[in-house]
Amino acid sequence: MTEQYSTIIEWIGYLGSILVAVSLMMSSILKLRWLNLIGAAIFSAYGFIIGAMPVAFLNLFIVMINIYHLGKIYKTKDFLKILHIRKENRYLEFFLEYYHGEINQFFPGFYDSFKNHLYDDKDLFCFLIIRNAAVAGIFIGRKINGDEMFVEIDFVIPEYRDFKTGNYIYTHNQKYFENLGIRRLSTKPKSKKHYDYLKKMGFEEQIQPDNNIFLVKDIH
Helix, strand or coil: CCHHHHHHHHHHHHHHHHHHHHHCCCCCHHHHHHHHHHHHHHHHHHHHHHCCHHHHHHHHHHHHHHHHHHHHHHHCCCCEEEEEECCCCHHHHHHHHHCHHHHHHHCCCHHHHHHHCHHHCCCEEEEEEEECCEEEEEEEEEEECCCEEEEEEEEECHHHCCCHHHHHHHHHCHHHHHHCCCCEEEECCCCHHHHHHHHHCCCEEEECCCCCEEEEEECC
16 A cells, blocks of 8 residues: 555545534534534545444444434424514513524624614514424514515524525415515625525525615515
8 A cells, every 4th residue: 555545545534533523513403414424424434445344334333323314304394383473572582682692693783783773663573483392593574665574684593504494484484474465575684694595595686776785585
């Protein structure tokens, strides 16, 4: 075995180890499972290559465990529901305070703005996003121009960031907005992650006369 070949094999082992380690830092179960699967698969291949059978078979077993759980995740039909609440709801206040650090990463300045101004907004609609009887996130929108809702925040806690919740709100549950007289959703992206998420949810970019970028989605 040449020195160059040995170095490549060694780096394969490092790569597998790093991916397994990084996967354990994922807050999203789905991302954890996928990254752990890939890392374990690479590390298993490394074990077979160097003849370390305990390493190879242990990680192959981990691969199979991840495949099993991913299959369950994708086959499981989640129960999702939007629960309309008052903006003075104490749980909403607690939720915003508890997650205000993460909320500020996606929606800079929202937490302080809500506390200081949005409570007085009569056209504000607040929803809890329920998933399997647990609160997965919050949705707060403000009705403008009669049949348009400006989305102030659509925040999902890390455990549920697999796009199922977003698809439920913006695709499968459009009738809910129609019943409120809403024909269009609009928002101003607060961060790149927020922008990318909204594009995946079917929002389209619209540049205003003042060059501000808004994202809009028509309700059909």
